[in-house]
Amino acid sequence: DCYEGNGSSYRGITSETVSGKKCQMWSSQTPHQHQKRPEKFPEADLRRNLCRNPDGDQAPWCYTIDPKVRWEYCNLEKC
Numbered sequence: 001d002c003y004e005g006n007g008s009s010y011r012g013i014t015s016e017t018v019s020g021k022k023c024q025m026w027s028s029q030t031p032h033q034h035q036k037r038p039e040k041f042p043e044a045d046l047r048r049n050l051c052r053n054p055d056g057d058q059a060p061w062c063y064t065i066d067p068k069v070r071w072e073y074c075n076l077e078k079c
């Protein structure tokens with residue numbers, strides 16, 4: 001799967017990071033407490049644990065389920 005531009009409009013279903021970690025649910029605050037709550041960013045489609053780019057970074061990312069790694073870019077290529 002791939003993303004256009006900086007991936008802010010990516011709406012695919014990848015939920016794995018570049019290092020193979022699973023993404024944390026955006027609706028969850030564990031293992032990582034975070035500010036990217038789905039209800040606060042309705043336009044970002046922060047559904048389930050799907051890779052998204054809600055903060056204008058260079059590519060889609062997610063919080064990881066590894067307590068030692070807060071976030072990582074996702075296992076996606078630029079289209």
Ligand SMILES: O=S(=O)(Nc1cnn(C2CCNCC2)c1)c1cc(Cl)ccc1F
Pocket residue numbers: 033034035036055057061070071
């Ligand atoms: O800790 S967070 O809840 N989430 C967070 C931390 N780093 N990131 C990176 C995600 C990828 N883009 C660069 C910031 C996101 C967080 C912290 C601050 Cl100071 C501001 C917004 C925010 F949400």
